[in-house]
Amino acid sequence: MSTSSGPSPTLFPSSDNDPAIEVKNLTTGYRGKSALQDISFSAPAGKFLGLLGPNGSGKSTLIKAMIGLLQPWEGTVRVLGRRPQEVRRRIGYMPQAEDIDWSFPATVRDVVAMGLYRRAFGMDRFRKGQEEQDRIMAALERLSVDHLAESQAGELSGGQQRRVLFARALVKEPDLFLLDEPTAGLDARSEQEMLDLLSELATNGASIVVSTHDIGCANERCDLTLFLNRRVTGYGPPELTITEKMLNRTFEGHVLVMGSGGSSLALAPHNHHEHSDAHGDHEHAQHSHALHGHDEHGFV
Amino acid sequence: MIDWLSDPWQFEFMQRALLAGALVALASSIVGAFVVIKGLAFLTDAVAHTSLAGAAIAFLAGGGSVAISLGAAGAAGVTAVGVSILTRARMREDTAIGLLFAALFAFGILLISRARNYTLELSSFLVGNILTVPTEDIIVMAALASVVIFVMLVFYREMLFVAYDPTMAAATGIRVGLVQTGLMVLVALAAVAAFRLVGVVLVMAMLVAPAATATLVVRRVPLIMITGAFFGLLAVCIGLYASFHGDVAAGPSIVVTSVSLFLLVFTISRRGLIRTARRLWSS
Ligand SMILES: Nc1ncnc2c1ncn2[C@@H]1O[C@H](COP(=O)(O)OP(=O)(O)OP(=O)(O)O)[C@@H](O)[C@H]1O
Numbered sequence: 001m002s003t004s005s006g007p008s009p010t011l012f013p014s015s016d017n018d019p020a021i022e023v024k025n026l027t028t029g030y031r032g033k034s035a036l037q038d039i040s041f042s043a044p045a046g047k048f049l050g051l052l053g054p055n056g057s058g059k060s061t062l063i064k065a066m067i068g069l070l071q072p073w074e075g076t077v078r079v080l081g082r083r084p085q086e087v088r089r090r091i092g093y094m095p096q097a098e099d100i101d102w103s104f105p106a107t108v109r110d111v112v113a114m115g116l117y118r119r120a121f122g123m124d125r126f127r128k129g130q131e132e133q134d135r136i137m138a139a140l141e142r143l144s145v146d147h148l149a150e151s152q153a154g155e156l157s158g159g160q161q162r163r164v165l166f167a168r169a170l171v172k173e174p175d176l177f178l179l180d181e182p183t184a185g186l187d188a189r190s191e192q193e194m195l196d197l198l199s200e201l202a203t204n205g206a207s208i209v210v211s212t213h214d215i216g217c218a219n220e221r222c223d224l225t226l227f228l229n230r231r232v233t234g235y236g237p238p239e240l241t242i243t244e245k246m247l248n249r250t251f252e253g254h255v256l257v258m259g260s261g262g263s264s265l266a267l268a269p270h271n272h273h274e275h276s277d278a279h280g281d282h283e284h285a286q287h288s289h290a291l292h293g294h295d296e297h298g299f300v
Numbered sequence: 301m302i303d304w305l306s307d308p309w310q311f312e313f314m315q316r317a318l319l320a321g322a323l324v325a326l327a328s329s330i331v332g333a334f335v336v337i338k339g340l341a342f343l344t345d346a347v348a349h350t351s352l353a354g355a356a357i358a359f360l361a362g363g364g365s366v367a368i369s370l371g372a373a374g375a376a377g378v379t380a381v382g383v384s385i386l387t388r389a390r391m392r393e394d395t396a397i398g399l400l401f402a403a404l405f406a407f408g409i410l411l412i413s414r415a416r417n418y419t420l421e422l423s424s425f426l427v428g429n430i431l432t433v434p435t436e437d438i439i440v441m442a443a444l445a446s447v448v449i450f451v452m453l454v455f456y457r458e459m460l461f462v463a464y465d466p467t468m469a470a471a472t473g474i475r476v477g478l479v480q481t482g483l484m485v486l487v488a489l490a491a492v493a494a495f496r497l498v499g500v501v502l503v504m505a506m507l508v509a510p511a512a513t514a515t516l517v518v519r520r521v522p523l524i525m526i527t528g529a530f531f532g533l534l535a536v537c538i539g540l541y542a543s544f545h546g547d548v549a550a551g552p553s554i555v556v557t558s559v560s561l562f563l564l565v566f567t568i569s570r571r572g573l574i575r576t577a578r579r580l581w582s583s
């Protein structure tokens with residue numbers, strides 16, 4: 001998805017219609033310890049928003065606050081114009097580390113059916129529509145796992161399981177997707193397929209929030225990127241935010257930046273020790289030369 | 301041969317035993333599916349043992365068999381809710397169960413040790429009273445079984461969702477804690493029904509064995525429930541025959557049958573003993 005057609009590059013983009021997400025002065029965390037401090041941003045509907053930040057920076061926490069799993073200690077979170085609890089049916093969520101009991105006997109179809117869960121009263125509880133089954137199959141087809149519908153979900157490969165979990169979010173046909181590292185563990189082709197699908201959903205008006213460690217991908221795909229490290233360290237279209245300064249500020253120097261055409265590409269190595277030379281001397285800029293040919297980092 | 305098969309059912313006490321056994325088998329297999337899948341066997345055992353305390357209180361207070369069942373159900377319910385509360389205070393589940401198990405079971409024994417004339421009724425706490433079930437007791441069991449079946453039917457989707465993926469269930473707006481507590485209470489109710497039938501020590505077998513057998517042959521929760529009910533009923537029938545013709549205690553006889561069925565299926569099933577042994581041998 002191209003970003004050049006995006007809104008004029010301001011740091012807090014606005015739009016005519018209601019913002020899909022509006023977070024104001026959010027502070028929250030776990031058991032008395034804050035993980036996010038004073039987060040404020042807003043994103044218009046129909047945008048592809050990438051959350052970037054090092055491990056423990058609060059990406060998952062922010063997503064949990066947006067689905068209402070965590071209450072704000074301070075500040076407010078509004079999604080689709082309302083409190084998260086009120087619009088859960090319009091949100092497709094995919095947690096990072098699922099609490100899923102994979103040993104549980106459930107077929108892929110059963111798992112995706114959970115995405116269609118809604119409160120029902122009286123005899124409605126027992127109605128199992130053909131329409132529901134059709135929607136489940138359609139979601140599985142879009143992720144090319146329809147042939148696995150009757151398989152045990154626990155017996156699939158990790159990548160197949162991610163697809164099934166994404167199908168479970170997709171089957172609701174939500175207006176807002178909150179996806180916590182949806183492409184982790186996918187092979188390059190599957191990752192591209194999933195990102196294509198997300199771009200297509202955004203084009204059709206859905207709002208997408210994806211947390212990722214893949215800065216190159218965020219640069220390519222996202223309309224907006226939010227850099228996070230307990231606080232917001234930067235927010236805006238990627239061509240403005242994905243800069244060496246920003247990356248250093250967010251990743252505290254554990255990032256290598258190299259020039260690539262007009263825009264800069266960043267590498268976030270998994271193993272910091274190999275790159276200890278990057279510590280502290282980020283004024284020295286271009287490590288790009290050192291990096292050419294270091295394909296083992298497996299980046300884009 | 302026909303006589304051998306039909307003889308037992310001419311007696312009213314055998315008919316009653318079969319009815320009571322069928323009700324318990326049904327309720328047990330329905331919660332048993334979750335007990336086996338989610339590893340709640342320890343909870344089941346604890347609930348059964350603590351229901352002894354409630355039963356003892358009711359008995360010592362001079363209550364009849366209905367009061368005893370209700371007392372047992374009360375104590376079991378307290379355990380289930382207690383475990384649920386302690387777990388949500390971030391205590392490990394097995395620790396919470398162990399604590400309540402020991403406390404309430406010891407309390408039950410304490411009460412029983414004060415009783416002077418405990419021989420008859422109290423021995424039924426150990427091995428059940430399936431062959432002497434009074435009608436009121438059957439009504440209590442039927443009530444317990446109906447509650448279990450009804451609640452499970454109505455809240456099946458929530459139970460399944462929460463058992464499978466609590467995070468997503470919470471994100472969908474399901475009150476996860478409530479559903480988890482509800483499941484534990486259902487386990488407690490089924491355990492109490494089984495407790496009256498086969499006694500405190502054998503409750504586990506009623507709830508675990510048929511469902512465990514079912515998981516060897518089918519792999520979807522509703523099928524595990526139905527197949528488990530089938531194995532449970534089969535065990536009740538065979539156990540009652542054995543008890544009638546072999547003149548042995550009915551409760552243990554049912555349990556031995558149930559576990560034997562498990563071993564049989566385990567030996568011949570696709571994921572069973574023979575295949576496993578062969579795989580180990582060849583590797
Ligand atoms: N369940 C939890 N209980 C207590 N603290 C938590 C919990 N989950 C996360 N934290 C803390 O909150 C902070 C932010 O964690 P979070 O999971 O949001 O990071 P993240 O940006 O998603 O990291 P990653 O890239 O590793 O997924 C961390 O310091 C972490 O220790």
Ligand SMILES: [Mg+2]
Nearest residue numbers: 059060096180
């Ligand atoms: Mg995370």
